[in-house]
Amino acid sequence: MLMRKLGRTGLRVSALCLGGNTFGWTTDQKASETVLDAYLEAGGNFIDTADVYSRWAPGNSGGESEIVLGKWMAARKNRHAALIATKVMGPMGPGANDTGLSRQHIVDGVEDSLRRLQTDYIDLYQAHWDDRETPLEETLRAFDDLVSQGKVRYIGASNYHAWRLTRALWESDKRGYVRYESIQPKYNLLARDEYERDSDEEMRQHLALDAAQQRGPDIASATSSAWPSWIPVHRRRASSSPTIVLSFTSMPIRLS
Numbered sequence: 001m002l003m004r005k006l007g008r009t010g011l012r013v014s015a016l017c018l019g020g021n022t023f024g025w026t027t028d029q030k031a032s033e034t035v036l037d038a039y040l041e042a043g044g045n046f047i048d049t050a051d052v053y054s055r056w057a058p059g060n061s062g063g064e065s066e067i068v069l070g071k072w073m074a075a076r077k078n079r080h081a082a083l084i085a086t087k088v089m090g091p092m093g094p095g096a097n098d099t100g101l102s103r104q105h106i107v108d109g110v111e112d113s114l115r116r117l118q119t120d121y122i123d124l125y126q127a128h129w130d131d132r133e134t135p136l137e138e139t140l141r142a143f144d145d146l147v148s149q150g151k152v153r154y155i156g157a158s159n160y161h162a163w164r165l166t167r168a169l170w171e172s173d174k175r176g177y178v179r180y181e182s183i184q185p186k187y188n189l190l191a192r193d194e195y196e197r198d199s200d201e202e203m204r205q206h207l208a209l210d211a212a213q214q215r216g217p218d219i220a221s222a223t224s225s226a227w228p229s230w231i232p233v234h235r236r237r238a239s240s241s242p243t244i245v246l247s248f249t250s251m252p253i254r255l256s
Helices: 029-041 064-076 103-117 136-148 162-175 193-198 200-206
Strands: 003-005 012-014 046-048 083-088 122-127 152-158 180-184
Touching: 029 064, 064 103, 083 103, 103 122, 103 136, 122 136, 122 180, 136 152, 136 162, 162 180
Parallel strands: 046 083, 083 122, 122 152, 152 180
Antiparallel strands: 003 012
């Protein structure tokens, strides 16, 4: 499988990133492991999930997808072969501090994710949504500490507006903290305006772009060093090529 670098880092990830949104939800352990085995056998190494997957399902409390991945890696003893990306920010309980990007929630969240994943490090730890109520400096300092401690290798962002992303990159540069190296925006055939209007130039210039579908298939990536034909000419930058990320999963696409 084709490999690409994640943003400006030296980390090489497969051009197709398998999304784990359905694991432990509509895809049980056995079916999930079948998909994961096939993905690795095809040469993939990049798997995305989140702590909140799939808290919304009746009977679930969150973390189900991470638990599936943890059991699979423990049974196959293949942690070294899989690059695991997960996320923090979503509500994981009823308490006031069970959500957000405060230092407390991030520190608690990473420990819970590590336990569910049955690993001692996360390859890419992502802010699932922006948290306007927590200072960016607090959030980034917490992420920086996790990298220093060896619990996280790289950090990324998801669902950030361009001006907030710019501010976060500025905060990291100013304070010497680790920076967001990837972005996972809401961008698909049915939801294009917000990203194309607000964020595309900033994100293409600074980050790996992870165009995540919020409905239908979960996230997976297909990076490209050339502009795809469906990007309008006026949207293309002459000075740089993008890192484009598309989606796939075992769940069928629904357009209605």
